[in-house]
Amino acid sequence: MSDVPAHAVSFVRQEAIPPAPPPSSASGPMSWLKDNLFSSIGNGILTVLSLYAVYWILAASLPWIMNGVWNAGSLAECREILAGTSGACWAVLSERWNQLLFGFVYPEEFYWRPSLAFLLLLVCAAPVLFPALPRKLLVLTAIYPFLAYFLVWGGSIWTPVLVAVGFIVGYVAYSRLVTQSFAYGFVGGSVAAIIFWSLQGLIQAPLDAVAPVALEAVPSRDMGGFMLNMILGTVCISLSLPIGIALALGRQSSMPIIKWICVIFIEFVRGVPLITLLFVANVVLAYFLPPGTTFDLILRVIIMITMFAAAYIAEVIRGGLAALPRGQYEAADSLGLDYAQSMRLIILPQALKISIPGIVNVAVGLFKDTTLVSVISMFDLVGMIRGPILASTDWNGVYWELFGFAALLFFVVCYGISQYSQWLERQLATDRR
């Protein structure tokens, strides 16, 4: 510190000098290039190689994509129009669009029904997906399965309505009995619902006679195309969640018999490939059903895929349960909560939150695995491409366009789901703020 006062010297700058711009070598695009692309010789070589790879891919594919033909009746026509130049034959997509999406036997005049069901899926799933939306909208979600069933399969409206009423009956019974204990409530609710459903036939006949509201029924074997992938994906994922939770709790249970039943089931299902389970659905499951029962192939497949997904989800949730600190379990016990209460109120909400990324991974994997049904000759998107479309004389040989389209469709859905899950994870990260 100088002891000369400021006013005593002849000149002292009173204001700060404005900061000088950084030297041009440390800012601007050149510096960015130097830091990120050419920081060393090895990096420079890598950059040049990657740029060349990108150029090579784009040079090979862009003209082919842009030069594509959208209007033609067959591959031969496409080639005529292209006249020897390189170009894609997108006409196969425009001509077979409906087949790719809905399969080749779903009645054409009813395409609006699955389309509407798909749009409603976006609307009705929103309350579950986005916690910020008002909770009352969850009613829509609850209604959706019945509505979607009615739209896609058709038939009398009273079938889904009465099934829904059965659930309501069960819930009413449950809420009456749950005050005593969860087990009473659960058993009572299930029994009430089952009794109602067994009487459903009696109620439905007069209702159908009085108010015959119905859409024309479409049998399940007519489902196909990407619609089949969507149906299998959504149905199996939503069914496997509760089963998976139950299996995970069973596996963590202190009761040895229940634990071992769950362990054997989970390890067995996880140890075999999905294809073998689909084979079971295709050729073996019929042997285990009462003689004379005919079971839709699609229903059998749903059962097997649900089992498969449930085992994987159970493992993910078990991971979540194990990741919770012991103190949470002990705190729940010390509050005097019984098993069902502590699970419902303390443990599962936290464990499920931890498990979200894993569950989404399983869901994405499962959605991708729905393409495997093409191996047991069901006509999902891949089955449609491999079967009716590539085998037709018109479009024999348009592999790139068709598989590119299928890959893109799956990519959009799966990438969307995984991005959503990352967003949700950030939303739910309440403990790290």
Added chain:
Amino acid sequence: MSTMTDPPQEQFKLSMLLNDTRYRSYTFQALALVLVIIAVSYLASNLVRNLEAAGLNISFAFLGEPAGYDINQRPISYNNQDSHLRAATVGIMNTLIVAFLGCVTATILGVVAGVLRLSNNWIVARLMSVYVEAFRNVPVLIWILIIFFIMTAALPPPNAFRGTEPEQSMLLNAMAFTNRGVYAPGPVMGPGGGIVLAVFIASIIGVFAYRRYATKLLYDTGRDLPRGWPSLMILFAPVTVLWIGFALTAGAQQNAVLVPEGGGDQSLEAFVMAEGGAAICMIDGSTSSVVTKTELLKLQAAAVSGPVEDRTALRIRTNRVTDAEAGIAAFEAGECNVLALPSASAADVSGADALSTTVREGRPFEFDRPYLSGFNFSDGIQIRGSLIALWFALAIYTGAFIAENVRAGIQAIPRGQTEAAASLGIRPGRIMSLVILPQALRIIIPPVISQYLNLTKNSSLAIAVGYMDVTGTLGGITLNQTGRAIEAILLLMLFYLIISLSISAVMNAFNNAVKLKER
């Protein structure tokens, strides 16, 4: 003072089975057990009734019956008169082959992509993200089919390699990419080949042992042995010395080339030119045969590109036999006109003359190259399009997942570890190998092993491209031919279960071995 008294012994009442937590678990378990037993017996009774109605029974006798179908990729000898059991064994080996190839390739791809994704090179990191996202979000079945169609529909047919001005030419004159598969040179073991191979394996073990010893020495005494060049030396020096030794001695031995009587005492070239071609009896595993074939192919190639017009039509054929006796028999029967055996002279083979050209015995390893003969390629190794599709698709798909595991593992190590190591004065390469990797590997390896398991299970998609793995044989053709659905699928599941359970056993053992030893 108070006296402790036991609480009054409670009388066991039936209602306690439901209301007392001590007994309730027994109730639940008994209930669950009863339900499971009822369900199982219900299913079993349905099964019995259905089988009766269909006139079937459960029996594994079909495994002993002749399979009656061919398998295009046979790691062990198999023909269609062999049993279903042998067909299933071939299928199992094919599954293991594609799983092994896939796991190795996926690991390489995954580690490279995972490390590059963390690279500070902007464009490389972006490209790797694109790779990972593109492959993780598209079903593996679609990738398998895409690669399969590249292999079968986009590659040229073998006859594109034909003619003086072929549309396609073989890569390095040794590999051909055709729509019937990729043809590559096959290794043939010559004199000392087994010893060289054994020494090489021993060297690999030696490298690990040396590095282990070096680490132990570093930890125990602080003495730091060099690792790089001694490892390379241990790996390559003994093999190179042996190779040169065998190639110069046993491998350089000159062998007579035998031709039918009357053709002797001229050079191989003159003989082949005079005959307009040659049919050589190839003895599998004999390097002198391979060397002779290489000489013949060279003559053919020279003839094709050479100035002399009449040389273009040299026809080279091979007739593969299993051993020298069969070769001599085939030669005596007139099935071929050139025979090159180790240490055989014209005196041993009736009706044979020796050419003035001799061929050397061969190096410890010779490569038997494929060549175009007739409508297809012969000899060498044929890698079918279905195997390549399955192998590459599974490897690239699983590699994307492994890349994510590798990235997560490396990122999970706190920066502080790197900084702490650097502040101790450790060099960057050593920081990676001594500080970061040992910690990251503990995180990386368990998920990677479960990716291997997934790859093995996904290899069952072979059935979509006609690769004959165990799903294609036992779960495919055998099932359809015999109608033994339950038995076949049961065995199939058992196979995959055994694989899964043994891999998880290995994984558990590994986890226990590397677990942080905490108190």
